[in-house]
Amino acid sequence: MSQTTRNAASDPDRPSFLEELYQGRFRWDLLRDFPVQDPGDARAGDRLVEELADLLRERVDPDELDARRAMPEGLPEELGARGYFALQAGPGTGGRGASHYNTFRAVEAAARVSTPVALSLAIENALGASAFLPVVPEGPLRELLAGVVRRGGRSASADSEPEGAANQRRTTTATRIEGTDDYLLNGRKVFVGHAPVAEVVSVTATVREDDAERVRIFFVRTDSPGVTSGAWHEYMGIKGFPNGRLEFDDVRVPGSQMLVEADSGHVIRQTPATARLVTRGRLHLIAAPALAVARLCAGWSRDFAERRIVDGRPLSDYEEVQRQLADTLAETFAIESLAQWCLLPDDQDRGLNLRYEQTAAKNAASLLGWAIADRTTSLLAAEGYETAASKRDRGAPPIPLERFVRDLRNLRISGGVDFQIDNWIGRLSILSYYYPEPDHAAELLTDGPAPLDTDGTVLSPRNLGHLRTVAAEVHRFGRTCLELSRSHPVKDELLAKERTLVLLAGIARELLCASVVLARASALSAAGDDGGQALADVFCVSALQRADDLRRRLHAAPGPDFAAVSDAWTSGAGFTFLDPHTVRAEESHA
Incomplete structure (x- = not known):
């Protein structure tokens, strides 16, 4: 990679939609031709998913696995022998020759049964011996890794x-x-x-x-x-x-x-090879389980809302419940759309640099998945908090939501804690385009973005409105970054404002997800399926509201002295009445 690039993820020969977004440019031309999986590859993926699902249904009792804290006897060996630990390696090496997206589909199918089993598949295929084979040259090391795979x-x-x-x-x-x-x-x-x-x-x-x-x-x-x-x-x-x-x-x-x-x-913290593998691998490790739980939650929410009667009316008749169901469906659609955008162009060799999107997908998928699971827990009320075994004992549908909520919380930590990922994105990616000042600084200071070319775009009037709003917000994002850099001529001064970096990454993530969802909705309609239009509308309304809230916080007046509060607590000099090791006078006389 050229040393003249602004950051380690940039590739001067391969454009990136999100890299352009970070610079305040809305490149709809890169995104509107949303990828669709090749029919032959889709059929191969169907066979792979069906075969794996059959095996796991036969071999895995997920509640028993959770209770025993152990995989079924011999299951890992069987998965390895069948090539599931080397899904993308060639058959000659003991693999299955699967595409990036079919690998994702297989891990997601496993995650709908058992998160631990899915993570075992993801670890091997994202960061294991088979994952390194494409980057290791011929020689003793390659022979070592190939032997493990075989x-x-x-x-x-x-x-x-x-x-x-x-x-x-x-x-x-x-x-x-x-x-x-x-x-x-x-x-x-x-x-x-x-x-x-x-x-x-x-x-x-x-x-x-x-x-x-x-x-x-x-x-x-x-x-x-x-x-x-x-x-x-x-x-x-x-x-x-x-x-x-x-x-x-x-x-x-x-x-x-x-x-x-x-x-x-x-x-960079990691070696270049590891950084590339981890970036794409997070789709398998994080986004696939998040999507699996989101799909399950959508189904459980529908079933519960239909069978639960409140004052003579199905729960699904109530306005707030309808909003919550719609948000869950729209966010599930967003996770799947982002996964497709992050993986299918690599399978189709479209010449795009997807590393920025793949990095952002970690937080996008895990946070949306967590929001869906949390919403579902509240919708199901006590039944959402109850274990599957307890439900089974009293004759209620034994939905294992409690187990999946415990599993899902890991995704916001694994691969980098959520707020720290945003901090790194702001530090290493976004601000790299504003120090030194970009060549298009004057363009960013204009009132609005360049005219939006919507030729070939098939969106409802509401979604066309969302598209134009996103384009304007991307332009405003670039201007905000430029103004921040100009008000902090010494880069380290701005890098020290970590909350600012976290907020910037959050805004960019919401604009990315809204863009991807609109692009997929357009592609589906062009193929005769308008089902994505309503989901895109629901998602964009919420995503743009979240982005607006993040922006308000970014521009808010100076707030409390957080550092003073934190320092007083960590030094032991203040707030002793909150210290669990301090016995207060009123307690000592009890």
Whole structure:
């Protein structure tokens, strides 16, 4: 990648709709030809999903898995033997030769049965041995990974450390052994999916080369001397998903098992290969389970609203319930539309750079999925809070909403905590286009965007209005970023305002999702299906309201002294009446 790009995700040879949006330009021409899965590939995906769903229905009792905190005996081995851990690898390597989108569809189908099973599939296909095969050159390392894939073995990716995943530097180190090409690996990793069961793990470590530190990836056999696999992490949800810690104590790793990559020219926390895999992999790890739960919630909400009678009327007759049902359907449509936009153009080699959208999809999908599950819990009232076993015992439909809510909360944390992802997007992507000032600064200061070309666009009058509003809001977003950069000539001063960065990323996310939903609704209508028009209308109204609220907060007058409150609490100098370890006078006399 050219070192003249504004950030590590940019590609001067491949345009990006969201990259343009960050710069205040609404490139409808990039989005309006919304991708549709090739019919042959769709049929292959149907067969794959049906086959996997049949297997899981036969082998998995998801409530029992949750209660026992363990996969069914032999299931992981069967999934590996059938090539589900290498969905995109070729049949000659033991894979299924699936497309990006069919891989997503398979993980989503698994997630409708069991989130832990789906995460096992996602980990292997997003960050496991098979995922690295396309970026590893011929040689011993490729042979090592290909062997794992052919055997249907399990692998892991170890990046997070006890010191925290957000640090740029990795405290795990790899030191070259003098006179050899080998390295000694030392450090600890935590929250590693498949750590307790993997035979090979990719490990990020700091290496000193040419008087500079770089993060490299090493592939380590877990049976190597000095590798210790710790106890499983126990989470509030995703019970039975193998996740734990790894320790490396003077582990000798051949130099041939280090992945050497070209320097991107940008300071990034991960290696370029890992960054690319994680970016797209989050669709499988995060968006697929979020979409699965959203679909289930939509169905459960419909069934409950129809069978529950309040004062002689079905719950579905009440205006507020109708609004909530419509929001759930529209948001489910948005998650699916975003997943299609993030994956299908890669399958169809459209020459687009989708890394920005794939990064934004993590928060978009997890936050929308969580909103849907939370709304469904409230709609179902006590029945939404009740476990499936309790419902079964009293003869009510045993909807496992409680289990899925526990599982779903993980998605806002896994792959990067939601607010921190927004902080990074604002810091590393959005503001990179305003320091130095962009060439089109004068254009951003005009009253409105360039005229919108809607040729070939098939939208209802209301949705055409939403489209024009989104275009205007994208222009206003660019102007806002420019004004912020001009009012903070020293970039670090603006970077220190993390809430500003979070709000900017949130506005951009809402505008992206509204744009994608409108594009898909247009494509569906062009093919004779107008069902997306109503869903796009519902979604855009809410998304634009959320964006407007975020903008108001962005421009609000200076607020309270949050730092003073926080500092007083963390230093122990204030608010002792709230300290759980302090006995207040009124309590001591009780």
